[in-house]
Amino acid sequence: MTFLKNIGQWARLWESVQIAKYSLGKYIIGFACLLHIFWAAMLAIDQRAGNATALSIFFRIYNNRFWVVVWLLFVSVCASIFINFRARKIFNLKALSFLLLPQQIALSCSAMAGIHATIVQHYADGVARSWAHIGTDQLPVILTAILYTVACLETRRLPFKSNGTS
């Protein structure tokens, strides 16, 4: 019971903690945008980038390098448009947050591919390694997907007064 109480206290503390004047969600979203842009660029330069576990899932779905690059650029552009609109306070609609969802789908796919590779103990290109090795390797993408989801949920609160439309 005391343990649960402590967890509750920590949860409340975590909720109220603010380590900087400005919110950190934008950095997570910006990081994900950059990640997808770099993945798209690397894939455009060399098709072998598609052997990476995080990208292989898109190859399986689209079966075409061009469409994978287009998809990666599309999701990052959608999220960038959202940040741009929020930054300039134009179209301050809460519904704009849904522009973040394509990128969340992309990140979730990569994270799931990482989890799958960890479970079956081999990378998407067929290289067999221990679950601990693959799990450690794929953890950044999995955590990025989780953090991005949290950032998406946070964006439902407008940082400024709404103009009444949502």
Added chain:
Amino acid sequence: MEPHSWIAISSLLISVITALFMIRGQKQDAKKDYAEELEARIAELEREIERHERRVEMLESQVKLLTAEKIALLAKLAGVDNR
């Protein structure tokens, strides 16, 4: 089912759940905003009522003064008439 199919389906499912939570949060926020707006309006009206009450008190005291003045003048008039 191929692994990539269930990965894609579960990712879509996660996004749908996230979207639902976002909509729910937006509705809650809208209610909160409306409640705050109403509270602000109530506070404003209360201030206005107080202001009017003060004005009524002032007018009442003025009426009392004028009534006293009127009574005094009437008394004076009655005195003049008696003479």
